[in-house]
Amino acid sequence: MDATSASAGAAAAVKADAPMTDGKPRTAVLRMEGIVKRFGAFQALSDVSLELFAGEVHCLLGENGAGKSTLCNVMFGVHQPDAGSMWLDGAPYEPHSPRDALTHGIAMVHQHFSLVEDVSVLDNLLLGQVRGWLDRKREAQRVRALVAELGLALDPDARVAELSVGEKQRVEIVKCLIREPRLLVLDEPTAVLLPAEIDALLDTCARVVARGCAVVLVTHKLAEIRRIANRATVLQSGRVVARSSTPSADVDALVRAMIQRPGNAEQEAVSTTTATATPRSTTRSASPYARPLADEALQIDGLTVRDADGVTRLEDCTLVVNRGEIVGIAGVEGNGQSELGAVLAGMQKASAGRFFVQGADCTQAAPQTLTKAGVGVVPEDRHAVGCVPDMSLTENLFLNRLDDYARHGFMQRRAMRRDARALMQRFDVRAASPDVAFRGLSGGNQQKAVLARELTLDGLAVLIAAQPTRGLDVGAVAAVYDHIRAARDEGVGVLLISSELDELMAVADRVLVMYRGRIMGTCVPDASQLNLQRERIGAWMAGQTA
Structure with a gap:
């Protein structure tokens, strides 16, 4: 070359x-x-x-x-x-x-x-x-x-x-x-x-x-x-x-x-294998549900969503995400994943069922209440619901905690910029300054900024990440998953919704497959059976049960 x-x-x-x-x-x-x-x-x-x-x-x-x-x-x-x-x-x-x-x-x-x-x-x-x-x-x-x-x-x-x-x-x-x-x-x-x-x-x-x-x-x-x-x-x-x-x-x-x-020798050490990495060969419990109730970060019990025409988009979805675990949701887009993410983010009401965050019923909670409960959300449409494009990068980084910088009715802009610069460095968000308009950032830097905001949420217990690498290049994908893995290793439960099967198989501890609103099957990625598991998952994604 x-x-x-x-x-x-x-x-x-x-x-x-x-x-x-x-x-x-x-x-x-x-x-x-x-x-x-x-x-x-x-x-x-x-x-x-x-x-x-x-x-x-x-x-x-x-x-x-x-x-x-x-x-x-x-x-x-x-x-x-x-x-x-x-x-x-x-x-x-x-x-x-x-x-x-x-x-x-x-x-x-x-x-x-x-x-x-x-x-x-x-x-x-x-x-x-x-x-x-x-x-x-x-x-x-x-x-x-x-x-x-x-x-x-x-x-x-x-x-x-x-x-x-x-x-x-x-x-x-x-x-x-x-x-x-x-x-x-x-x-x-x-x-x-x-x-x-x-x-x-x-x-x-x-x-x-x-x-x-x-x-x-x-x-x-x-x-x-x-x-x-x-x-x-x-x-x-x-x-x-x-x-x-x-x-x-x-x-x-x-x-x-x-x-x-x-001129940046450190980049030589950056991992470039995220998109094709093989799953970890760690020993897992035969059943993720066998763990103590106290280990549950997120419990979803029979969630169902029907649209305005009465069509069922999500049907009887039941699953558990434990602390320190990444659970991947695979499937072709349009099979209930968006509705699941929207309900868990407080953006859509469930027609039936409930979900619990650290044991507390949050089914009817508003987005602000979910934030206080320790739920971070990386939405699939970052432009529509994940940011305010005309506000600055600094303001978007602290949308969920602007009150922390309010003193006697005034915003402490200097402190915000200082903390924004620290987050930009930590999450490799590249911009001319913290004051640039959010809409002026590239897609990858916008996504890293949203991730930075949600992963630094006080008391973070659960991260709902929907299509977090959509449209990102290999370097940005690697950075996003490095941060998600780090959150998992610190005890955060992660629900990762993605149409990128190879990424899910490399990152998730368990992979569940959705088709027409229902969970078709689940598997624990195993490097020794990767091809067989990909075939089985592909069949589930196409609606085949056997």
Whole structure:
């Protein structure tokens, strides 16, 4: 792997690393050279050079805010570079919009779906692509032939609203591939998929490149890099800092390049294996319920939630979280996990059932009362309920204890800033100052700030952490779980709700699986049976009981 600190060296590394055909360098499908992009005073990309080749998967890596999405949007014509040049099949390429990019054979699957829910798959696939008379029968046959070639299961006549998340992802991909692009850009496409659906998507990528297409895959998942990447490029602060033509062998070095700061030798010691670590091989009690009642940090007894239409979203949920234990809740999003987290945070009322914190019934408690009872909450939507974006970082760090800094009707701002700086250092929250607006922080730093606030709650007994690493890079994920483990080791009971199965298996002491509001099964992660347990959990996540 070539690690580079200067952009000129980075550009040279691309050329030197170009694949050869019959002893001659291959022509790149897309070549980007010296790309610069600014947003006001902020420089998102600085002299970035990249080459993408037909028949290869090129993984784009980097921390949140490193410039990955900006670079993809430059490829796709969403943003125009302030400097630099691009060539498509050797000819100058200057897209002014996504329509230009699509016309030139570049398609992009965004992280969030852009489908029309109330119409069929076929209608979604043909939107904006067919002019004049539409022969639906012929177009349906064309779609079926394409999905058969790619090995996908997709019914053109199905209504999109009735599809699973994985099926919707397939529609997005086929919508791009039906245009027969030369370059397909995938922005974190596996974030909300079942394990089996992830495998199917990666198989599809392999078939796409076998047809001669170039694929850019933005991902934070190390298993995906090992499995499918032909090449990888790491961005840091808008610059290329490392490349690899053998990513599966260079994963550890690529991760170090992502999180290492120039001149900071301490970063060499940072653990980079959180996302793929094997479970701890500690000895556990055969039954977690056999422990004394005094050990229970959180007890949930028959919690049920019905929505406004009377549909049951959470059904008879019963579980115990002991002190000094991390209990993971796995499952595809939309299977009752959000409702469980909302009830435990005091944001939603239960239709039936109760829950207890350290033996005290908190079922009807308001959020402020739960805070006083020792419940810390990291919500899945940090922007909507986890922070006040227009307030400062300092104010957000102390939202749950502003009274501690009130004296005679005035806020002790100097003391708040001093304590905020200490928390920023302890939890590695990176910002120009404690006074910056919270909305100006990157997603990873916002999440670390919310975690810092909740983990330093006075008398913390229970932490409810819902999707705490969503959208975070490998370095931020490692930091989040280091802090959660530390809380567990200090006796806090942790309920960890996540759609990232590999992370749950590496971090949790027990993993429970939810499907359509019910707990389908539970297991204690065991490194010696990891593959078998993943298969069993994947089956539970899909609703299979055996």
